[in-house]
């Protein structure tokens with residue numbers, strides 16, 4: 731995954747479309763945010779940069795946990811930023827500034843606020859084209875004793891859906907999630923930039939009543955482009971085949987979500 735083609739327009743549009751439904755469906759992402767928040771409790775940072783803030787759930791926790799911090803939170807999708815602005819309207823711009831920006835191409839305005847003593851991101855970096863390069867930039871805007879803490883989905887995410895699709899279609903179908911960085915790759919690329927890091931893995935199994943419910947949960951959380959080829963799930967017959975494959979192989983519509991939590995402390 732170190733460098734891979736990503737269609738930023740598609741990612742931006744999919745997440746913008748999902749902004750209204752995101753929180754109702756994003757239970758797994760919420761677990762990730764809670765874990766990240768627990769990791770920084772009691773640290774009292776003063777200048778925080780959050781990448782991929784979505785609807786601002788983690789941003790709100792950051793504000794509560796760090797009552798004196800200036801927080802800059804960015805997201806690629808305008809509708810997500812708007813949601814976050816609504817949630818955090820009680821804070822002035824000095825305290826929390828929410829901007830539409832690409833975490834792989836930080837605008838001057840954000841670079842100029844450096845150094846940050848915390849750079850944090852939940853469930854976003856799997857959408858980056860070149861995570862190592864982005865971390866290289868973050869290392870230049872992180873203070874000398876700063877922390878970078880993030881979560882990222884791993885390649886075992888949705889592996890059961892991948893298997894069911896491949897077997898039902900009898901040909902190669904690649905889910906985007908299969909290209910997400912694995913533990914070794916992630917450790918290597920973060921270590922190359924920062925010298926050392928800690929990587930923890932969390933596996934979450936989630937069961938859905940139907941395949942449609944699983945696919946809806948992906949769509950309504952912004953993962954509208956999970957497949958390289960997806961004619962199969964466009965027809966009722968195709969869906970039934972995939973569902974049958976799921977039930978035969980796994981006994982239920984059950985999928986794994988693999989999340990890595992990475993901590994870098996300078």
Ligand SMILES: C[S@@+](CC[C@H](N)C(=O)[O-])C[C@H]1O[C@@H](n2cnc3c(N)ncnc32)[C@H](O)[C@@H]1O
Pocket residue numbers: 741742745746756759760762763781782783784785787788804805806807810831832833834851852853854857858952
């Ligand atoms: C799975 S959501 C996570 C949102 C939030 N952190 C949470 O945990 O609920 C991923 C978010 O990353 C944003 N995103 C994707 N690529 C991005 C990029 N290159 N720069 C900034 N944000 C990005 C999406 O718009 C989306 O809001």
